[in-house]
Amino acid sequence: MLEAIRLAVENVGHGxxxxxxxxxxxxxxxxxxxxxxxxxxxxxxxxxxxAIRNACxxxxxxxxxxxxxxxxxxxxxMCLGATYWARPxxxxxxxxxxDAARAGFDDSYIYQQLHLSQSQRAIPCIxxxxxxxxxxxxxxxxxxxxxxx
Numbered sequence: 001m002l003e004a005i006r007l008a009v010e011n012v013g014h015g016x017x018x019x020x021x022x023x024x025x026x027x028x029x030x031x032x033x034x035x036x037x038x039x040x041x042x043x044x045x046x047x048x049x050x051a052i053r054n055a056c057x058x059x060x061x062x063x064x065x066x067x068x069x070x071x072x073x074x075x076x077x078m079c080l081g082a083t084y085w086a087r088p089x090x091x092x093x094x095x096x097x098x099d100a101a102r103a104g105f106d107d108s109y110i111y112q113q114l115h116l117s118q119s120q121r122a123i124p125c126i127x128x129x130x131x132x133x134x135x136x137x138x139x140x141x142x143x144x145x146x147x148x149x
Contacts, residue, residue: 023055
């Protein structure tokens with residue numbers, strides 16, 4: 001965790017956000033990531049997302065089985081979702097979402113939106129039930145060479 005904090009502080013010094021994350025397996029750092037939202041103009045370039053992507057590339061795997069993630073702050077909803085997809089053994093975090101909110105990084109709005117029905121959300125998610133909407137899933141089901149995840 002100390003290394004994640006050091007990376008986050010260093011990232012702030014380079015104009016980035018105050019977040020960093022490490023993926024560790026058996027006590028060895030596999031990959032790191034820092035917040036690069038503003039430097040890359042990418043709202044998904046959070047530290048956990050970068051660390052997960054970098055670790056998966058390093059391990060040549062799409063899951064982080066047996067790994068742990070150390071992150072300087074409680075993961076936001078997006079990073080938490082990515083973490084569940086990556087399936088590490090556990091996540092350790094330094095500061096809380098309340099700490100982040102006090103520093104100007106407030107995810108409470110997103111958490112509130114997740115509890116609303118799709119029709120009540122600020123950004124509407126509208127189904128378009130086209131006749132062939134299930135075609136991708138049918139193709140997936142019929143593919144004998146698929147890699148399940």
